[in-house]
Amino acid sequence: MMVAIAEIAERTEGNDxxxxxxxxxxxxxxxxxxxxxxxxxxxxxxxxxxxxxxxxSGCGKSTLAFSIMRLIQxxxxxxxxxxxxxxxxxxxxxxxxxxxxxxxxxxxxxQDPMTSLDPLEKIGDQIVETIQMHEDIGKNEALExxxxxxxxxxxxGDRVNYYxxxxxxxxxxxxxxxxxxxLNPTLLIADEPTTALDVIxxxxxxxxxxxxxxxxxxIILITHDFSLAAEKSxxxxxxxxxxxxxxxxxxxxxxxxxxxxxxxLLESVPDxxxxxxxxTMPGFPPxxxxxxxxxxxxxRCPHAMEVCKREEPPLIGVNERLVKCWLYK
Amino acid sequence: xxxxxxxNLKKYFPVQKSFIEVLFSKELEFIRAVDRINFSxxxxxxxxxxxxSGCGKTTVGRMLVGLEEPTDGKIIFKNKDLxxxxxxxxxxxxxxxQIIFQDPYASLNPKMKIGDHLMDPLLIHGIASNNEAKKxxxxxxxxxxxxxxxxxFNRLxxxxxxxxxxxxxxxxxxVLKPEFVVADEPVSMIDVSLRAAILNxxxxxxxxYRLSMLFITHDLSVARLVGDRIAVMYLGKIxxxxxxDEVIHEPKHPYTxxxxxxxxxFEKRDLRIDIKGDVANPRSPPPGCRYHPxxxxxxxxxxxxxxxxxxxxxKVACHYPLEIRVD
Numbered sequence: 001m002m003v004a005i006a007e008i009a010e011r012t013e014g015n016d017x018x019x020x021x022x023x024x025x026x027x028x029x030x031x032x033x034x035x036x037x038x039x040x041x042x043x044x045x046x047x048x049x050x051x052x053x054x055x056x057s058g059c060g061k062s063t064l065a066f067s068i069m070r071l072i073q074x075x076x077x078x079x080x081x082x083x084x085x086x087x088x089x090x091x092x093x094x095x096x097x098x099x100x101x102x103x104x105x106x107x108x109x110x111q112d113p114m115t116s117l118d119p120l121e122k123i124g125d126q127i128v129e130t131i132q133m134h135e136d137i138g139k140n141e142a143l144e145x146x147x148x149x150x151x152x153x154x155x156x157g158d159r160v161n162y163y164x165x166x167x168x169x170x171x172x173x174x175x176x177x178x179x180x181x182x183l184n185p186t187l188l189i190a191d192e193p194t195t196a197l198d199v200i201x202x203x204x205x206x207x208x209x210x211x212x213x214x215x216x217x218x219i220i221l222i223t224h225d226f227s228l229a230a231e232k233s234x235x236x237x238x239x240x241x242x243x244x245x246x247x248x249x250x251x252x253x254x255x256x257x258x259x260x261x262x263x264x265l266l267e268s269v270p271d272x273x274x275x276x277x278x279x280t281m282p283g284f285p286p287x288x289x290x291x292x293x294x295x296x297x298x299x300r301c302p303h304a305m306e307v308c309k310r311e312e313p314p315l316i317g318v319n320e321r322l323v324k325c326w327l328y329k
Numbered sequence: 330x331x332x333x334x335x336x337n338l339k340k341y342f343p344v345q346k347s348f349i350e351v352l353f354s355k356e357l358e359f360i361r362a363v364d365r366i367n368f369s370x371x372x373x374x375x376x377x378x379x380x381x382s383g384c385g386k387t388t389v390g391r392m393l394v395g396l397e398e399p400t401d402g403k404i405i406f407k408n409k410d411l412x413x414x415x416x417x418x419x420x421x422x423x424x425x426x427q428i429i430f431q432d433p434y435a436s437l438n439p440k441m442k443i444g445d446h447l448m449d450p451l452l453i454h455g456i457a458s459n460n461e462a463k464k465x466x467x468x469x470x471x472x473x474x475x476x477x478x479x480x481x482f483n484r485l486x487x488x489x490x491x492x493x494x495x496x497x498x499x500x501x502x503x504v505l506k507p508e509f510v511v512a513d514e515p516v517s518m519i520d521v522s523l524r525a526a527i528l529n530x531x532x533x534x535x536x537x538y539r540l541s542m543l544f545i546t547h548d549l550s551v552a553r554l555v556g557d558r559i560a561v562m563y564l565g566k567i568x569x570x571x572x573x574d575e576v577i578h579e580p581k582h583p584y585t586x587x588x589x590x591x592x593x594x595f596e597k598r599d600l601r602i603d604i605k606g607d608v609a610n611p612r613s614p615p616p617g618c619r620y621h622p623x624x625x626x627x628x629x630x631x632x633x634x635x636x637x638x639x640x641x642x643x644k645v646a647c648h649y650p651l652e653i654r655v656d
Contacts, residue, residue, distance in 0.1 A: 056520045168607055198381040198547065200604055203591040224521050227550075228593040254595050268525035270554040272577065272592045278554065280526040284490060 017084075018187055018218045019045040019068070024081030026060075026067045029074075033289040037063040037076070039242035042315075045187070050210070050219045052229030052250070054265075055239035056285055061222045064239070065191050068220075069108055070098050085187070104134050107180030111192040113172035117164040123150075123175050124160025130182050149178040153208050170201035177208055181217075188212055189220045194228075206232050226269055230254045238262050241286050241296040248321035258323040260301045295326065303327055332541045333393070333509055334369040338402035340388050344612060360611045362388045364565035365402070367638065370509070373539040377556030377573075379549055379588075383608065384562040386545045390511040393543065394428045395419065406509065424454045427502035431514040433494035437486040443470070443497055444482035447504050454505060465504060473500045473530060492523040496530070503534055510534075513545045528555060549592050553577055561585050564611055564619045571643030581643065581650035583624050589655070598655050618648065 026038040037060045045051055055061045066072050068083055070090060083090040090101065102108075110116045118126055127146035128139060135142075147157030153174040164172055173193055180188060190209060194202035210232065213219050223229050229236055230250050237247040238259065246259040257263040267279040283300035286292055292299050298308040305326060313326045341359035363385040370376045380386045391397040393404060395411065404411040406426060414422060430436040437446060447466035451457045457465055463482075470478035473496040486494060495515060502510055512531060516524040532555060534540050546552050552559050553573050560570040561582065569582040580586040583602060590600035605623045609615050618636050621627040630648045638646040 056522055170607065199549075199591040199593075200381070200587060202593075225593060226521070227595050230595050231593050231597055265522060266595075268522055270525075270528075270548075270550040271594050271596070272550040272553060272589065273594050273596050273598055278525040278528065280529050281522045284492065285520060285522070 016047045017044045018047050018049075018086060019043075020082070020084040021064075021068070022082040022084070024064070024067060024083060025079045026063050026072055026076060027079050028076045030289070035288045036242050036291070037288065038067060040081070041239075041242075041244050043237055043244060043247065045218050045220065047186075047218055048213060048216055049235065050213050050221065050233045051235045051237060052221045052223060052233035053237045053239060054223060054226050054229045056224060058285055058288065059239040060242040061239050062191055065108070065189050065220065065222050068189060069102055069106060100134070103130065103180075103185065104183040105185050106187045106189065107183070107185035109173070109176050109180045109188070109190040109193045111195055113169065113176045114164065116176060117172060119164050121163075122160065123162050123164065123167075127160070127175075127179055127182055130179055134183050146178075146182075149182055150175070152181075153178045154204065168201075170197050170204065173197060173201075173205055174208065177205070177212075181212065185217070187218045187220070189222070191222045192224070193221075195224070202228070226265055227271060238265075241288060241291060243296065243324055244315070244322075245297065245325070246321070246323045253321070258318065258321060258328065259297075259325050260303050260327070261297050264300070264302075295324075330372045331369045332372045332407065333543075334403075334405040335389075335393075336367055336403040336405065337365045338363060338367070338389070338392065338404065339365050339400045340385070340392060340397060341400045358612055361565045361614060362611060363392070363399075364614075366562075366565075366567050368560055368567060368570060370541050370543060372508075372541055373535070374557045375535060375542040375544050375555055377544045377546060377552035377559045378562060379546055379552045379559060380562035381547060381588075381608065383611065385565040385611075386562050387513055389562075390428065390513045390543060390545050393509075393511050394426055395423060396428075421454075424456075424505050425508045426511075427505060427507040427509075428511040428513065429495075429498050429502050429515050432518055433491055433498050434486075434518075436498050437494055439486050441485075442482070443475075443484050443486070443489070446497060446501050450501065450505050456505070466500075469500045469504045470497075473497075473503075474526075475500070492519050492527065495519055495527055499527070499530060499534075503538075506538065507540070508538075509541045509543075511543045511545065514547065515544075516551065517547070531555065549577075549588060550594075561588070564609060564614050566619060566646065567638055568620065568647070569643075569645045570638070571640075575643040578656060579643070579654050581640075581645035581652075582620075582647050583626055583651060584620050586651055586653070600653075600655060602651075618646075 021041060021043050024038055024041045028035040028037055053061045067078050072078055078091060124143055124146050127149060128142040131142045131145060146160050150159050151157050155171060155174050194205050209219055221229060221233055233250050236250045236253050238245050240261050246262050257266055264281040268281050270278050286296055294310050295308045295313050298304040307326050313324050315322055315324045316328045318328055340363040341361055344358040344360060378386045388397060392399050399412055411422060444466050447469055448462040451462040451465060467478045467482055470481050475481040475496055516527050519527055544555050556573050558571060559573055559576040560567050563584050569576060569585045580589055586600055586602040587604040590602050603625045615622050617633045618631045621631040626649055636646045636648050638644045
């Protein structure tokens with residue numbers, strides 16, 4: 001395990017990495033036991049890179065995002081690891097320092113815009129408040145900035161005078177993105193930003209995220225939709241049961257999946273343009289309080305060997321790919 | 330042979346108003362959820378009904394199984410108009426007409442054993458005695474992959490995962506050996522890796538029982554996979570209907586093409602069909618073609634005259650249908 005982590009570090013050393021996550025674990029402490037939602041995860045993100053984190057519900061992808069933002073609430077806790085953002089370890093920052101990072105350096109878009117927006121306050125006032133919390137500018141200037149922000153996400157500037165309920169789901173999600181980029185962060189994390197939206201609206205939101213990337217930001221898109229991530233991101237990270245099981249270039253990963261889980265997922269997703277039967281993946285996602293021994297995927301894996309039941313597989317580098325599987329040792 | 334035929338089916342929901350509004354306005358307002366639609370389903374056929382949220386697709390499904398009373402129109406099932414049947418006569422027909430809901434967390438009774446969910450329909454319709462019903466329930470649990478069935482029989486819904494609950498919902502619909510099933514987004518709340526299993530299970534029933542189905546979904550990829558034909562709905566209207574390959578590869582309606590261009594795929598096709606703005610309010614749909622304010626090809630006729638759904642096997646409601654092929 002340690003070898004593999006050193007290996008990633010070596011591969012990416014000297015690169016213009018915005019974000020380096022090393023050996024990060026976030027656990028939830030419940031009455032039944034300890035749930036390892038994120039289990040010793042390491043990954044990097046380059047400047048102006050669009051990374052898609054793909055996984056099923058409960059795989060730890062949202063917990064990973066909330067950990068980067070340090071928004072984990074009890075009974076959850078980040079128990080080990082480093083999150084280096086532009087060289088500084090976010091986990092070592094004081095709460096007040098972290099508050100300055102949130103919004104100003106890392107922006108986040110959440111799944112449900114209705115619960116993230118204040119229903120009793122006009123859109124404009126909410127953006128102005130965010131700007132004024134971090135920047136010392138007057139109300140009028142901030143309001144002008146808010147209107148420009150709304151225009152940058154494809155909404156008319158006069159929507160500053162609207163309340164959240166007067167907007168559609170897609171428009172609200174645009175407001176959320178405007179809020180997330182209000183302070184011009186270099187990294188934007190979008191956690192299932194289009195799950196509640198229709199495909200046509202989804203496409204428009206994705207266009208905005210891609211524009212954000214063109215403007216120089218790094219993007220993390222968290223989604224359960226494999227084809228969406230494959231289509232939009234430069235690199236894909238596949239998570240299963242708290243582990244990163246595979247990561248690599250999007251188009252190559254889709255063409256030649258290496259991890260049996262990635263392969264199974266690809267075969268089980270219907271695609272609009274590809275002629276194929278879908279294959280059923282056996283079994284169920286594991287209970288993370290009592291995960292299977294060895295490789296957590298082994299009970300569902302068609303290639304499982306003896307070693308898979310006994311020992312955790314290392315994260316192995318094959319060409320430009322990283323894969324956590326004994327098949328490649 | 331047609332098993333189900335829908336004629337001019339309509340559902341208008343009255344808009345709730347405050348007391349003051351009622352005092353000062355004379356006219357009641359309606360949300361036109363489903364507005365005079367026509368389609369039929371053949372024996373052993375799956376018709377996928379696709380559209381965005383709010384287009385009326387779920388209301389269509391709910392009317393078919395009697396959970397919503399149509400404002401107007403006919404639902405002809407096995408040569409009988411369901412809308413004219415009442416009481417016992419109507420209930421008897423519903424043995425053959427079942428529904429699977431979207432949310433397996435809401436569709437099962439939390440205080441009722443899994444086995445009772447399956448036995449109740451058999452007892453209500455007087456199909457089996459207690460012992461027979463239990464035997465049939467256990468067989469059906471096995472058939473949908475909930476094994477050991479005797480154990481699942483005695484469990485309560487909270488002890489099951491979402492995927493398992495959806496299997497129970499399918500088993501409950503199938504235990505009556507229906508001839509027609511409405512499946513309303515049966516996999517949209519299921520984990521990605523388990524969806525294929527549920528879809529393949531439904532398809533296996535189609536093969537085995539020559540089951541007909543209305544498969545309601547917002548996901549065109551799923552609609553294509555399970556359907557023999559696809560119907561596309563927009564603002565309470567069917568705008569296009571035809572064989573799966575016709576609709577996907579030769580979309581005639583600009584809305585269908587816009588939907589297709591937005592579906593994420595591992596091998597995206599570039600259709601370059603744009604769509605403007607947002608969906609109109611179903612209380613006051615636009616005049617003429619309801620899609621015209623969003624359509625890049627709209628002309629004067631589109632703003633004034635509502636197009637009919639016309640064509641042979643591949644029907645479209647558009648004054649200027651597209652002539653494209655996407656492979």
